[in-house]
Amino acid sequence: MRELKISKSYTNREDESMGRYLNDISQIDMITGKDEVMLAQKIKMxxxxxxxxxxxxxxxxxxxCAKKYQGKGLPLSDLxxxxxxxxxxxxxLFDQTxxxxxxxxAVxxxxxxxxxxLNQYARMIRLPMNQQLGMTEIIGATQKLEQNLEREPTLGELAEYLERNENKLADFICCNVKINYLDDHIPGGDTEDNTLLNYLPDGDGNGTERWIGEEQLHFNIDKLLHNLTPREKRIIILSFGLYGQQPLDYxxxxxxxxxxxxxxxxxxxxxxKKMRKLNKADFLQEYA
Structure with a gap:
């Protein structure tokens, strides 16, 4: 009974702390685009x-953003x-120019x-032991290379470091990494905003603003690829350069x-065409 009361007290303190934090940040003034430019210039100095x-x-x-990942293994405060x-x-790192x-x-x-x-803590519970070890090794190698290179490593660099076949490594990551989004960074690009969205047509000239609204909507790649055959999935991955691979032509x-x-x-x-049947794939219509 005493343990239950302690646990409840601890939970209440967490809730109170989170409530105070949310209240505090709600009082912070918003800034304009001009303010962002000015601040970015000062940050560089x-x-x-x-x-x-x-x-x-x-x-x-x-x-x-954090609220969208609740229920995946980590409490909201940690997220x-x-x-x-x-x-x-x-x-x-923001470049206002x-x-x-x-x-x-920043998203x-x-x-x-x-x-x-989430990959480091939450997913370890759900993966079989052999896959846990594989993903742990990949995550650790990625972090080490990122520190040494001062950027995110390419798939080729990761494969060389791990002494793995590049295509097999890509397939392993493709099968095991369940959280990946179309506006996530594609390793190996020249800029930090090198994302899948940049490979999609931009008819209205608004760049990433066309795809990123007030809530920064994102699309789960696994859901889009779920109903594809292995061959179809492979072609889409190679075509768009998913999972760290370079996009290839036909x-x-x-x-x-x-x-x-x-x-x-x-x-x-x-x-x-299969992917377009999902509501979240409407933006692919110009490719069909």
Missing amino acids: GDTAAEHKLVTANLRFVVS INEGNVGLIKAAK RGFKFISY WWIRQSILAA EDIAREINLSRERTRQIRTEAI
């Missing part, structure tokens, strides 16, 4: 006060903490931090899977 202001002005968005780590990193709003850039860093924590994909260029195009078209 080493102004820590500017960095603090840019970060605190966007703490509410981190909470919004928010991890998201804040990503927000701080984004503030340090590219014309994007800060939050459109990847926020999610990356949250997803890394000829390269055809050589990879030992089919003709035309047959590869037909399978790709059929796969995208």
Whole structure:
């Protein structure tokens, strides 16, 4: 009985702490796009006060992002903490000259931090032991390479470090990593905003703003690929450069899977038609 009361007291303290935090950040003034540009310029000159202001002005968005990952193994407070780590990193790296709003850039860093924590802690419970060891090894190698290279490693670099076949490594990651999004960073690009969305047509000229609304809507790749055959899935992965692979054209994909260029195009078209049946795949209509 005493243990139950202690647990309840602890839970109440957590709730009170979270309530105070949410109340505190709700009082922070929002900033304009012009403010973001000015703050980013100051941050590049080493102004820590500017960095603090840019970060605190966007703490509410981190909470919004974190809530989407509740029920996956970590409490909301931990998800928010991890998201804040990503927000701080984004503030340090934000390039205001590219014309994007800060939050459109920061959303990847926020999610990356949250997803890394979920992969490291929550998913270990659900994976069989051999897959736990495999994913643990991949995550550890990725972190070491990122520290040494001061950037995210490419799939090729990761495969070389692990002494694994690149294609087999890509397949393993594809089968086991369940949390991946179309606006997640594609390793090996020249810029931090190198995402799948950048490979999609942009008819209205709004760049990533066309896809990232107020809630920064994202699309779960696994759900889009779920109903595809293994061959269709492979073609889509190679075509869009998913899971760290470089996007390939029809000829390269055809050589990879030992089919003709035309047959590869037909399978790709059929796969995208299947994906379009999902409400979340409407943006692929121009590819079919």
